[in-house]
Amino acid sequence: MTPLPDLTLVVLVFASLAAATAVFGIGPFALGRGVPLDHIGLANAVAAGMMLGAAYGLLVVGLGLGKTAVAAGAALGIMFVVGTHTASGTEDLDLNRLDDRTDAYGYQVLLVNSLHSASEGVAIGAAMAVSRPFGVFMALAIAVHNIPEATVLCAILTGRGVGVVHAAGLAVAANVSQILLAVVAYAIIAAAPGSLPWALGFAVGALIQLTMSELLPESYRQTGHRSIALATVVAMGIVVFMRGFAA
Numbered sequence: 001m002t003p004l005p006d007l008t009l010v011v012l013v014f015a016s017l018a019a020a021t022a023v024f025g026i027g028p029f030a031l032g033r034g035v036p037l038d039h040i041g042l043a044n045a046v047a048a049g050m051m052l053g054a055a056y057g058l059l060v061v062g063l064g065l066g067k068t069a070v071a072a073g074a075a076l077g078i079m080f081v082v083g084t085h086t087a088s089g090t091e092d093l094d095l096n097r098l099d100d101r102t103d104a105y106g107y108q109v110l111l112v113n114s115l116h117s118a119s120e121g122v123a124i125g126a127a128m129a130v131s132r133p134f135g136v137f138m139a140l141a142i143a144v145h146n147i148p149e150a151t152v153l154c155a156i157l158t159g160r161g162v163g164v165v166h167a168a169g170l171a172v173a174a175n176v177s178q179i180l181l182a183v184v185a186y187a188i189i190a191a192a193p194g195s196l197p198w199a200l201g202f203a204v205g206a207l208i209q210l211t212m213s214e215l216l217p218e219s220y221r222q223t224g225h226r227s228i229a230l231a232t233v234v235a236m237g238i239v240v241f242m243r244g245f246a247a
């Protein structure tokens with residue numbers, strides 16, 4: 001197998017860019033407007049659909065490299081999400097429970113956002129190991145999806161009395177794990193190219209598990225089944241369609 005080009009700096013720059021776009025999530029609150037509850041559900045549905053679209057793109061590439069490794073990697077990704085949720089007691093934690101004002105929920109939602117971002121970092125690192133255009137595409141897709149996710153987090157934080165600037169800072173900080181894991185995943189794959197289908201599978205399993213367990217359950221209740229299903233499927237379709245333009 002030919003060694004990977006050294007794209008560590010490209011991974012670092014694009015993963016940082018993706019993490020930083022979370023700052024735009026504060027937009028409605030910075031303008032002095034709140035976000036209605038049904039829009040919170042929609043924001044999550046858009047983020048969820050983009051994650052499913054990203055997972056589809058990773059899956060298609062991975063299956064061409066090794067079906068068994070992708071399946072095993074996906075199992076590991078699902079186990080990572082389930083295991084970290086279980087270990088931190090957050091297995092039933094929705095990321096958009098605006099009416100929960102307990103201290104524990106405040107800490108847990110930051111922790112869960114941070115763990116959530118870590119898996120998306122693996123997606124960026126693994127995609128960059130496939131090719132630079134695919135890696136850039138993945139980073140941009142994750143960047144755009146970080147905005148509605150940050151809006152939901154900012155709604156929770158500002159609802160608890162956190163100022164707008166601090167809420168934006170925390171939303172970006174929750175994505176630092178995305179940068180770290182993108183660089184680490186790329187470095188591991190560069191050192192051991194055979195791990196690429198495993199890493200792609202890991203990201204696929206983790207992204208889908210996160211979507212189903214964190215983003216969608218509460219959203220259905222907040223916004224209604226038809227709207228959430230439509231927003232999710234359309235957002236997924238757009239990412240899958242756009243993927244066709246990244247070699």
Ligand SMILES: [Zn+2]
Pocket residue numbers: 047051116120145149
């Ligand atoms: Zn996400």
